[in-house]
Amino acid sequence: MPEQQSADSPFDLAEGHPFGPHNLPYGVFSPGGSGERRVGVRLGEFVLDAGAVAGVLGSPHAGVLSQATLNPLMAAGRGVWSEVRRQLTAWVTESAYRETxxxxxxxxAEVALHLPFEVADYVDFYASENHARNLGRLFRPDAEDSLMPNWKHLPVGYHGRAGTVVVSGTEVVRPSGQRKTPADPVPVFGASVRLDIETEVGFVVGVPTEIGQPVALADFREHVFGLTLLNDWSARDIQAWEYVPLGPHLGKSFATSVSAWITPLEALDAARIAPPARTHELLPYLDDTLEELRGEPGGYDLRITVELNGQVISEPPFSTMYWTAAQQLAHMTVNGASLRTGDLYGSGTVSGGTEGERGSLLELSWGGKNPLELPDGKRTFLEDGDEVTMTAWAPGPGGTRVALGEVRGRIAAAR
Known part of the structure; x- marks a missing residue:
C-alpha cells in the first residue's frame, strides 16, 4: 500500500494513495471530537470541512454542504453530486485553492465521526449464490438443490430496522431472545450463544420517489448516492427459532454497523464490471442483459477483508454477487414502494467460492463444526470482547486503489 502523507499537511500524499483526490468519500464529523456536526470529505488522514470551504469560496452548493447530515446533499440529485465532486477535486488539487x-x-485523529446520514428505511438482501448455497447445504443437506426455487428469479430480501443502524466503532451489545435447539422440549430465554457477522456492502439512496413509481434498472445511478461497508450482525440461534414463517426479526434488528464514510458512485467507475452469467431467464424489470444496459455494467469489483481480533479470517470478493444493486433497487420498488432520502439497503452476505472467502462465521465454522484457530483461541461464533473489523478497496483510475474505509464493532456482554 502507498505510504501515508506527512502528519503536517493533507497535500503531501504519496501518488495513488487510496484516500487520494480520486476517492474523496463523504462523512460527518465534529472538530475536536465534540460540538457542531459538519459534512466532511476525507483526504488521506485528514478531513476537509466541506461546508466551510464552500462558503468561503462562494460555491452555490454551500447550503447542502453546511449541514449536520449528508441527507440534503443526497436529495439534491446526480447533477449536484457531480458538480460538488468536481469542485471538491479542484479545491484539493489546484494550487489556486490550496491556501484557502x-x-x-x-x-x-482529532475529530469524532458520526453516522453520516439519517437512515429512513433499511432493507437487506441475500444476493450471493455462494452464500445461499452454503446455507442450503448446512440447513437442507438432503435437498436436491441447495437453492430455494425462487432464488434465481428475484433478489430475496427482508425489511430490517432503521433505528438500530450505527456507525463504525459503536459497541454491539449481545442480544437476548428466545432460543430452541432441536433437543429442547420448549424454548428458553437468554443471551445469544451463536452471535455472528455478515460481511456486506450497503447502498445509500439519495433521490426519493413517489408511491407507485418503480425505479428501472437504468435509473439506478439517478437515485443511489453511494455505498458503504456494512456488517449485518446476526444472532443465529434467535434467528433459527423465529424466522419460520415470516423471516428475520430479533435475530437481526439489534444492530447493523456501517462505515463512517460514504463512497460516491462516481469514485467507483473504474471498478464497474459485469455480474456473473445469468443461468435463468429474468423477467423484464430485472433483465440486465438487455442491449440498452450493456454500457451500464451492474457489478462492482470490491475486495473485502474481515479481521477478528486483528487476525484476517476471510477475504470475500464482491465481484461474485449474483444480484446487482441496480436489480435490488428495481425489485424493491417494482410494487410501487417509494424511496426516501436516506434509505439503506444491504447486499446480503458476500461470500466467494473458497473457504477463505466466506462472509460469515456460520459458513467459516460450517455451523460450528469446524472452529477457527486464532492466536487467542478457537472460535465458532463471537465471544464477549471480540472485535470485528471489515475493510475494502476497489480498483481506481490509472491503476490506483479506492479505499472504502472500515466498519468495526466490539461485542459487549448482554445487559
Whole structure:
C-alpha cells in the first residue's frame, strides 16, 4: 500500500494513495471530537470541512454542504453530486485553492465521526449464490438443490430496522431472545450463544420517489448516492427459532454497523464490471442483459477483508454477487414502494467460492463444526470482547486503489 502523507499537511500524499483526490468519500464529523456536526470529505488522514470551504469560496452548493447530515446533499440529485465532486477535486488539487482549503482541514485523529446520514428505511438482501448455497447445504443437506426455487428469479430480501443502524466503532451489545435447539422440549430465554457477522456492502439512496413509481434498472445511478461497508450482525440461534414463517426479526434488528464514510458512485467507475452469467431467464424489470444496459455494467469489483481480533479470517470478493444493486433497487420498488432520502439497503452476505472467502462465521465454522484457530483461541461464533473489523478497496483510475474505509464493532456482554 502507498505510504501515508506527512502528519503536517493533507497535500503531501504519496501518488495513488487510496484516500487520494480520486476517492474523496463523504462523512460527518465534529472538530475536536465534540460540538457542531459538519459534512466532511476525507483526504488521506485528514478531513476537509466541506461546508466551510464552500462558503468561503462562494460555491452555490454551500447550503447542502453546511449541514449536520449528508441527507440534503443526497436529495439534491446526480447533477449536484457531480458538480460538488468536481469542485471538491479542484479545491484539493489546484494550487489556486490550496491556501484557502488548507485552513479547513482537520487531522482525522482529532475529530469524532458520526453516522453520516439519517437512515429512513433499511432493507437487506441475500444476493450471493455462494452464500445461499452454503446455507442450503448446512440447513437442507438432503435437498436436491441447495437453492430455494425462487432464488434465481428475484433478489430475496427482508425489511430490517432503521433505528438500530450505527456507525463504525459503536459497541454491539449481545442480544437476548428466545432460543430452541432441536433437543429442547420448549424454548428458553437468554443471551445469544451463536452471535455472528455478515460481511456486506450497503447502498445509500439519495433521490426519493413517489408511491407507485418503480425505479428501472437504468435509473439506478439517478437515485443511489453511494455505498458503504456494512456488517449485518446476526444472532443465529434467535434467528433459527423465529424466522419460520415470516423471516428475520430479533435475530437481526439489534444492530447493523456501517462505515463512517460514504463512497460516491462516481469514485467507483473504474471498478464497474459485469455480474456473473445469468443461468435463468429474468423477467423484464430485472433483465440486465438487455442491449440498452450493456454500457451500464451492474457489478462492482470490491475486495473485502474481515479481521477478528486483528487476525484476517476471510477475504470475500464482491465481484461474485449474483444480484446487482441496480436489480435490488428495481425489485424493491417494482410494487410501487417509494424511496426516501436516506434509505439503506444491504447486499446480503458476500461470500466467494473458497473457504477463505466466506462472509460469515456460520459458513467459516460450517455451523460450528469446524472452529477457527486464532492466536487467542478457537472460535465458532463471537465471544464477549471480540472485535470485528471489515475493510475494502476497489480498483481506481490509472491503476490506483479506492479505499472504502472500515466498519468495526466490539461485542459487549448482554445487559
Amino acid at each position: 482549503a488548507a485552513a479547513y482541514f482537520h487531522p482525522l
